Amino acid sequence: MSTQSIISKSFDIAWDCPLGDFLKTLEDFNLTLKSFTAEGPGGGNPEITVSGTPTDISMFEFHIV
Numbered sequence: 484m485s486t487q488s489i490i491s492k493s494f495d496i497a498w499d500c501p502l503g504d505f506l507k508t509l510e511d512f513n514l515t516l517k518s519f520t521a522e523g524p525g526g527g528n529p530e531i532t533v534s535g536t537p538t539d540i541s542m543f544e545f546h547i548v
Contacts, residue, residue, distance in 0.1 A: 487536040491517055494533070494547065495525040509533060512543040 496505065509516055514535040523530025533540065 487538060489534050490537055490540060491532055491534045492540050492544075493530055494544070495523055495528045495530055496547070498528050508543075508546070512546070513539045514543055 506516075512535065514533040517532040517534050519532070520530045522528075533543070535543070
């Protein structure tokens with residue numbers, strides 16, 4: 484059985500995403516919210532940093548695009 488390492492990645496998210504929906508989505512993709520900035524560098528949208536396996540982060544990234 485192989486194990487994947489845990490990595491972190493930052494994303495900009497929509498400012499109007501309901502908090503409950505957002506947290507449920509992180510849970511669905513087995514991700515942990517590591518940090519957030521309310522007004523991120525990408526034009527004011529929040530920036531989040533999550534951690535998880537590379538596979539889970541890739542699946543999350545595909546989902547939010």
